[in-house]
Amino acid sequence: MAGGMRKTVASLYASHSSIPHLLAAADRACRHSFPIGGSLLHARKGLSQLLSRFAETRCKLRGFEVSHASPYRISLPVRNPTPKLKAKAVGAFAWEDEGGLVFLLGQTHEVRYVVHELQSYLAGEVTAVYFRTSDIPRSLGDACRQDDQLEIAVSGYTASILQGGQDRQIKTRREWFTSPEPFQDFFSELEDETQWVRSLHLQLLGQASARGRVSRDMSFSCDMGLQVFFHNVIHPLARVINARRELFAKRSVEESPSHTVKPLRITYDSRLFENVRENHRLIHTLRKLPDATVSVFHPNPFLHAAVTDYTDGSSFTIWIVNDSSLLIVPGTRTTSGSLERFCNHVNEYFSEGRVEEALE
C-alpha cells in the first residue's frame, strides 16, 4: 500500500469527532480505490441501548468493543478469516440519525461481517431495513429536485421477475448498460414488467460525480464520490424508509393504543391469487423465511397460516382475503421489525406489492 494511501486509510480508522469528518475521511479513502461500503439498520431501543449490550456476557466473550462517542467505532475479532477478510479484527463506524436508523460505514466486507454478527448476537434488538422498488424513484427524484445540476443514471441492476403461466417462478435478471440510463426512464420501463429491484448500480453526475451500488437490504458500496453518493442516494432513501416504518409500528395488542390489533395488507395490482397454485407458491416462500416457522392450517382455496418469528417471539396470522391481497393480522406481541422483515420477504421472494392499512 503506497504511503499516501496508507495515511488515507489510517485517517479513516482514526476516531472522528463528527460524522462529516468521518464521511470526508471515507471519501478520501474511496478516491484511492479503497472499497468503502455501509449499511442501514434499525435498533429497537436505540443505538446507545444496543451498544450497552456489548457489556453482556455473550457479546463480551465474542469480543465486541465500542468506542465512547458517536460516531462509534465497533470492532470485533474475525473468527474464520477468508480471502476477502484476512484481518484478525474488523470494524465499522456507527451512528444514529434523527429518524432512529443506524448507519454503518467502513470497508465493504468488514461492514458486512459486523452487520452479520450484530444480527446474530443481538437478534431481536437490531433489524434490517429494506427499500421497495417504488421508494427509489421517489427518493432520487427528491435529490434531483434539490440540486438542478444533479443527474442520476442507472448503470446496472439486479431484479426479480415473475414468469410463467400456470406455474409461476421467480427468475433473477442482471443487466449492465453500456451507457447508463436516466433513472426516470429505467423505472418507467420496469413498471411495464412484473419486476422488482434487488440492487442498483448508480452513477451521479453534476458538480461532483459519484458511482455506487445500493441493495434492497440497504447495504451499499461506493467506488467514487462517497459523500455525493451518501447525500444524494443513501440519505434520501433512508428518509423515505423511515417515513414508511411508521406503518409497521404499534400494531400488536401490547403496543396498540386501543389494545386491539391493527391488521396490514399486501395488495397486488393483478389478481394474483385467482390461481390456487399461487397459494402453494406463497406457502413455499413463507417456509423459507429464516428464523421463523409457519403453520399452515388451510392452504386453499383460501389460505390461513400462523407465523412465529423466533428472533423476538412475534407472532401473526396470514389470510388470503381475496384474489389480489394478503392479510396480516398481528398477535398479542408483534414487533415492527418482525412485520417489516416478513413483508420484505414476501415482496422480495414472492411478489412485490403495496403494504398498506387493512382497515381504512
Add this chain to the structure above:
Amino acid sequence: MSRLDRQRKDHETQLRNAVDNYQQTVLALKAFGNEILFDDQTRTLSPGGTAHCGRKLRTSANNRKSKEEEQKPDLVVQRSLQLATIAEAKLGFPTTPNEFEGRISQCLDQVEKYDDDLTGWYNAGGRRGTPAHDIVLLVNYEDAKRVERELRARREAGGFVVTRSFSVISIANIRRAGGVFWPELDLLGDGRLLDATKTEKLANRLPIHPEKLATNPQFGLAELYDCEPPEPLMMNLVWRGIDAILTQEQRDAVRFDGFVELTASLQEVCDLIRQRGWTFLRHDSRDVDVPDTTWVSRAIGRFVSMKWATRVEGQRESFRFTYKFRRSPYEQFVRFVAKRRAYADETARKKAERQEKASHKKGQAQKRAEAQREATRREREAKRMPLLENAIRNGTLKPRRTRKGKAAFEGPGRV
C-alpha cells in the same frame, strides 16, 4: 405403501380435516358474534355488548326437555339488556341417513332446551334484566339445505317446537363475481332474528372480513371455543405459548446452545394461552374456563411422548420443556399424532385378529371334541342295539311301557 403407511396417511387427512372444521367453527362463531354486536346505525360495536363462549345458563322448571339444569351454548351474545342471541355451531353432519337423523335429533333437543326463560345472563355493573333471545343454529354450507329441509319437515309434523325466533345460518366459502372470495354467513329459508335489520342483512348473505373480526376486543384473536380442539391444534397453541414467554436471554441460549429448558405447570400453560388472547374473553365465573386443563394435559402428554418435554419428578402437574427453534412444529404434531393413531389401530387390528384366530381354533377344537363324542356315542349305540335285540328274541328281556309311556326292559342285569 404398507398398510401402516396408508393408515397413517388417512389419519393425517382426518386430523387436518378436523383442524379445519374446528377453525371454521371458531370463525363462524366469531363472525356471527361480531355481526350481532355491530350497531348498524353507529357503524361500531355496541358499547356494553358482550360475547360469551360456553356460558352456563340455567333452564327453568317449565323446560320441555331439561328442567332446571345448566346448559352451555357455544355462543351467547348479549347486545343489550333487552336483546340477546344464543348460537350453537354444528359444522359437519354425517352422510348416512340414520346418523344424520340422530345428529339432527341431538341438535333439536339442544335448541328446544334453549327455548326457555333461561337465567344466568351477564349482568355487568349489577344491571338486572332478562333479555329476549334468538336461537341460531350455525351449520356448514354443504349441510345447510339438508338440515334446513329436515328441520322444516319436523316442525311441520310437530316433532320440533320452538316458540322463540329461530334460524339456521350457514357459513360457506363462496367465490363471488369480481374475484372476491371469502366466507359468508347466509340465513336460510324463513328463519328470522328479533332484529329485522340483522335478519335482512344475513338473508342477503354477509361476507366476513377477518381484518374486522381481528379488531374485536372480546374475541379478535380467539382460536379456541368451548370444545376440545384436535390434538395437533392444541399442541401448536401450547408450543406457541411457550415461545411467547421466552426472554431474550433464553432466545440467545437457543440460538447459541441449541436449546433451552424451561419449567411450567399445567395451570401456567393454560394461563399463557388465555393471556395471548387465544380464547374468548371471560367476563365472570359463569363463562366457561377455556382451555380446560384436561385438553392441555393431553397435549403436553404428547410432548412427553415426543420427548420435547419431561415430567418434573415429585410434581405431578409440572413439566420441563426442551425448547428449540424447530422447523414446522405443527406439521410434526400432525404426523406424530397420525402415526400414533395408526399404530394404535394396527395394534387393535392385530389383537382382534389374534382373538379371532384363537376363538376360531377353540371353536374348531370344540367341534372336533363334539364330533368325537358323537362318534363314540354312535359306536356305543351301534354295539348296544344288536345285544338288545338278541336279548329280546331270547326272552331274556321283556319290553314293557312305563307309566309315562317310555320303553323299558325287564330282565336280569344290563345289556
